[in-house]
Amino acid sequence: MLIRRIPNPQNPGTQSKRSVWKKFFWGVLILIIGIAGWIGVTGALALKNISAENNTESPSFFRFSGEVPPDQLRAEGDGRINILLIGIGGAGHPGGQLADTIQIFSLDPINKSSSMLSLPRDLYVKIPNNGMSKINAVYPYGNEQCKKKNTCKNSVDAGANALKDTVSSVLGVPIHYFARIDFKGFEQFIDSIGGVQIYLDKPINDPLFPDEQLKGYQPFYLAAGYQKLNGKTALKVVRSRHGANGSDFARADRQQKVIKAVQEKMLSLNVLGNPKKITDLITILGNHLKTDLSVDDMRRLAGLIKTTDNSKAVSKVLDTSADGPLKSTNDPKAGYIIIPKKGLNDFSEVQEFALTILKEPYLIKENARLLIVDASGKAGVGDQVASKLKKLGYNVVSTQVAAAPKTATTITYFDNTPYTNAFLKKRFGTNPVKGKAADRQADAQVILTIGSTYKAK
DSSP states (O other): OOOOOOOOTTSTTTGGGTTTTTTHHHHHHHHHHHGGGOOOHHHHHHHHHHBOOOOSOOOHHHHTTTOOOGGGOOSTTTTSEEEEEEEEOOTTSTTTTSEEEEEEEEEETTTTEEEEEEEOTTBEEEOTTSOEEEGGGHHHHHHHHHHHTTOOOTTOOHHHHHHHHHHHHHHTSOOOEEEEEEHHHHHHHHHHTTOEEEEESSOEEETTOBOTTSSSBOOEEEOSEEEEEOHHHHHHHHHOOSSBTOSHHHHHHHHHHHHHHHHHHHHHTTGGGOHHHHHHHHHHTTTTEEEOOOHHHHHHHHHHHHTOOGGGOEEEEOOOSTTSSEEEEEETTTEEEEEETTOTTOOHHHHHHHHHHSOOHHHHHHOOEEEEEEOSSSTTHHHHHHHHHHHTTOEEEEEEEOSSOOSSOEEEEOSOOHHHHHHHHHHHOOOEEEOOGGGOOTTOSEEEEEOTTOOOO
């Protein structure tokens, strides 16, 4: 059984690092795909340093050139492009290869939007043939296993592949790619563009900032006003969360300032328009950045991201809040852990939550008007189904209660709504039937009738 004792996230020096990557990854992804616009000799060599072999199937959107047939989509959410973002301490850091940050960057290529979903590193998950572990230990576990079995190849990041498989199982969605970076890479990135300048409304005075070994404290102070930050100081600015001006809200504000400063600096240097500078940055990060995005996929993503509306971006965290799907507890061996509210290894609610963030692109585009008729004979069932489908992106226009109960659940469509029909068929296990014009109600394009044999999933 793989058991890793990880410090309680409430202790200083552990939780403070968690969101350091959250917005920085946007810049890293842009940097990765930026080089795809120009591949020369040095560019190819730089990419070779960061490239890893991909062990997963390409996104449906790429396989079908942007026109995925309804019957080829496995379930809601399959039309998206999902990239696993992994942040680790890296070589020389006490955290080593433990995943400090685990996030999904998900692109909706049809409606030109994106989402980010963060997973807690203390999430307790099942490791195939090896018991249970906190999810942050999956990355080093994958690397350890390939060494034990003598199956490691330089072209493969076994840890990232193991974490991709685990996250996919937890969320119930395919993970197509990964991008992994460490603290040193963050510092070097900032230094490589000559540092950044931000303005602090208030000074930072954090007496509990952790030292580099996470064994004690290294008080951090930075005066108010304009500050020129090198990589090491920038890392502290986005990590600090204690003392004066040290709340999570203040830290989030500072992270936004640093990211904005990075964007402005890269624009002023015309980084994305200069293949040589992009190559230099990728080369600098060669030992700290890894991804299994191919050059062709980078090019395609570059085109999609350029047309994405950032104002539509959604960012959520899987947490232990009252309305969230997780809860915290203590395990005699593993210590503080986070598990599903429905019980150990029951991630059904987690997967439903994930789909409310990672909505199906083709379903949203089709936007079929859906009427739900409750013929179950049980109070509230229709409203419950309507609430769930709305969260998943269905356009539920109305809910009615049938005059008399019916046994079977049925799907009746009146217009050309192939994607809605296909997803409802998969979710409710019944074939859609073409309805007569005289039976249409409330201008609905699809009518879902809930029968008495329906059982909520």
